[in-house]
Amino acid sequence: MKKEMTITEKILARKLGREVEPGEFLLLEVDVGLGNDITAPLAIKEFQKYGGRKVFNPDKIVLVLDHFTPNKDIKSAQQSKLVRCFAQEQGIKKFFDEGRGGIEHVLLPEEGLIKPGDLVVGADSHTCTYGALGALAVGVGSTDLAGVFLCGQVWLRVPETIKIELVGNLREYVSGKDIVLKILSIIGVDGANYKVLEFGGDGVKKISMDSRFTISNMAVEAGAKTGVFPVDDKTVEYCQERGIRPVEIIADPAPNYAKEIKLNLDDLDLQVAYPYLPSKGKDIQEAAKEKIEIDQVVIGSCTNGRMEDLRMAASILKGGRVYRKTRCIIIPGSQQVYYQALKEGLIEIFVKSDCVIAPPTCGPCLGGHMGVVAEGEKVVATTNRNFVGRMGHPRSEIYLASPAVAAASALKGYICGPQSI
Amino acid sequence: MRLTGKVFIFGNNIDTDVIIPGRYLVTSEAEELARYCFEDIRPGFGRRAGVKGSIILAGENFGSGSSREHAPLAIKGAGIKCVLAKSFSRIFLRNAINIGLPIAEVSQIDGFSEGDEITVDFTKGAVRNNRTKEIFKITSLPEFIQKIMKSGGWLNYINNFILRGAR
Numbered sequence: 265m266k267k268e269m270t271i272t273e274k275i276l277a278r279k280l281g282r283e284v285e286p287g288e289f290l291l292l293e294v295d296v297g298l299g300n301d302i303t304a305p306l307a308i309k310e311f312q313k314y315g316g317r318k319v320f321n322p323d324k325i326v327l328v329l330d331h332f333t334p335n336k337d338i339k340s341a342q343q344s345k346l347v348r349c350f351a352q353e354q355g356i357k358k359f360f361d362e363g364r365g366g367i368e369h370v371l372l373p374e375e376g377l378i379k380p381g382d383l384v385v386g387a388d389s390h391t392c393t394y395g396a397l398g399a400l401a402v403g404v405g406s407t408d409l410a411g412v413f414l415c416g417q418v419w420l421r422v423p424e425t426i427k428i429e430l431v432g433n434l435r436e437y438v439s440g441k442d443i444v445l446k447i448l449s450i451i452g453v454d455g456a457n458y459k460v461l462e463f464g465g466d467g468v469k470k471i472s473m474d475s476r477f478t479i480s481n482m483a484v485e486a487g488a489k490t491g492v493f494p495v496d497d498k499t500v501e502y503c504q505e506r507g508i509r510p511v512e513i514i515a516d517p518a519p520n521y522a523k524e525i526k527l528n529l530d531d532l533d534l535q536v537a538y539p540y541l542p543s544k545g546k547d548i549q550e551a552a553k554e555k556i557e558i559d560q561v562v563i564g565s566c567t568n569g570r571m572e573d574l575r576m577a578a579s580i581l582k583g584g585r586v587y588r589k590t591r592c593i594i595i596p597g598s599q600q601v602y603y604q605a606l607k608e609g610l611i612e613i614f615v616k617s618d619c620v621i622a623p624p625t626c627g628p629c630l631g632g633h634m635g636v637v638a639e640g641e642k643v644v645a646t647t648n649r650n651f652v653g654r655m656g657h658p659r660s661e662i663y664l665a666s667p668a669v670a671a672a673s674a675l676k677g678y679i680c681g682p683q684s685i
Numbered sequence: 686m687r688l689t690g691k692v693f694i695f696g697n698n699i700d701t702d703v704i705i706p707g708r709y710l711v712t713s714e715a716e717e718l719a720r721y722c723f724e725d726i727r728p729g730f731g732r733r734a735g736v737k738g739s740i741i742l743a744g745e746n747f748g749s750g751s752s753r754e755h756a757p758l759a760i761k762g763a764g765i766k767c768v769l770a771k772s773f774s775r776i777f778l779r780n781a782i783n784i785g786l787p788i789a790e791v792s793q794i795d796g797f798s799e800g801d802e803i804t805v806d807f808t809k810g811a812v813r814n815n816r817t818k819e820i821f822k823i824t825s826l827p828e829f830i831q832k833i834m835k836s837g838g839w840l841n842y843i844n845n846f847i848l849r850g851a852r
């Protein structure tokens with residue numbers, strides 16, 4: 265009898281032309297190798313140290329300057345310059361400088377650089393975002409990227425899979441961010457360590473592509489190797505818009521899952537994850553009771569910097585003003601998102617409601633620049649991590665939430681949902 | 686392989702932002718990163734005498750969070766000989782293997798106090814607390830991983846086994 269396979273096993277089997285078993289170590293050719301202005305410099309250095317002269321396949325390499333860009337200081341400018349020169353001398357065409365790109369995980373899918381069934385390794389933990397497209401997308405380190413430069417290959421251990429069965433319909437304002445924060449509060453920050461989260465069930469059909477990116481993006485927050493969605497009509501449409509003819513990869517009916525978890529979307533409320541772990545989610549009803557005053561709101565990042573996110577934020581902010589003691593920073597995830605938001609009049613809404621519009625950058629998400637916070641300050645952010653010191657001072661606090669909650673909190677000055685507006 | 690050193694003890698979920706905060710990621714020089722290792726939870730740790738030659742002992746999920754290889758690099762750059770933890774986060778484990786920072790999962794960390802001298806024996810799969818003379822188990826790494834470690838990291842492995850003759 266033929267083995268029933270998970271999505272991950274199917275992708276790997278397709279690549280190797282044979283079945284794979286969890287726990288097996290594989291050497292694999294990658295389809296896309298990604299680096300950014302933090303991780304690529306180290307990879308370049310290692311590549312050169314180990315005798316590399318020409319990269320194995322320049323067309324499979326993508327380099328994006330997004331973390332400290334526009335550069336915040338001399339050191340970060342040097343890092344960017346190093347990557348820029350490397351891209352030029354190696355003939356890497358998929359190089360995205362500021363003004364031509366944006367945050368890598370918003371950018372790559374949008375540019376049509378990821379296809380279902382691809383093996384993507386990125387020297388950035390949120391590479392798992394592309395699982396939304398039915399790719400096997402895994403975050404790795406700089407040495408792995410240097411390895412891809414050298415020989416186009418990577419080593420991987422075939423992971424076990426945890427199935428997340430989504431059923432029912434999302435309520436008004438509830439989005440992908442709430443789904444993933446809820447899952448994190450159920451399984452914890454190491455609940456999927458070394459494993460893959462695979463999403464399935466009837467509920468998936470109703471989840472937009474942008475929300476799927478958000479969900480896959482935070483799979484790593486449960487320690488997962490990646491978070492993968494089946495390829496369905498929505499994926500096919502998304503791909504076709506970008507000139508890709510996708511292979512349809514779905515899981516077999518009954519593969520061997522390490523665990524199965526069911527989440528009923530009908531019951532799901534907006535979520536807020538308290539400091540200092542993304543798994544410390546609470547329902548908004550409960551969180552709002554505490555009237556936690558907020559100094560800064562950040563709407564953006566590779567988690568929630570796409571059109572669906574900005575549209576949601578704008579629909580709530582429209583006609584209002586950010587509370588006088590609160591600051592609100594909006595960061596379109598890419599140049600394309602920025603332009604679309606501009607055309608739709610969203611930027612005007614943001615400016616009129618007293619928000620700061622930052623260029624497409626990681627910026628405050630990792631405490632880099634453009635919104636670093638002071639001691640004791642509290643932040644509601646649509647980003648993915650609320651660790652100690654993540655956005656600045658070690659004694660600041662980050663509450664993670666969706667753009668709907670972030671925008672509502674910006675208007676009120678304390679953590680609340682859009683129902684309070 | 687055997688390593689001896691004094692231990693520094695850390696808790697659960699020590700994430701890579703804590704190991705090396707994002708604001709210091711403007712360089713990839715191990716020595717410079719090492720100066721700010723664990724800065725937000727133990728200010729000055731990376732600049733302290735006595736860190737060089739020591740061993741880190743931690744709880745569950747060590748190295749969670751970002752893929753920054755700067756985290757194991759900062760640890761290695763600080764002269765820390767190896768990291769033992771009850772469990773490691775996936776990417777950290779991978780990065781440590783790839784750059785040749787010895788790591789192992791240890792069955793428990795309760796039998797140790799900060800400053801104890803310990804000896805890690807990777808061949809025997811054991812760690813000994815030289816103060817209490819107690820011995821605990823460490824898990825051995827899969828064969829494939831050992832081969833990478835023995836090569837001195839992933840890029841050496843590539844040069845030795847994948848590219849041999851190709852260049």
Ligand code: SF4
Nearest residue numbers: 390565566626629630
């Ligand atoms: S937006 Fe934040 S999480 Fe995403 S790539 Fe940038 S720093 Fe990382």
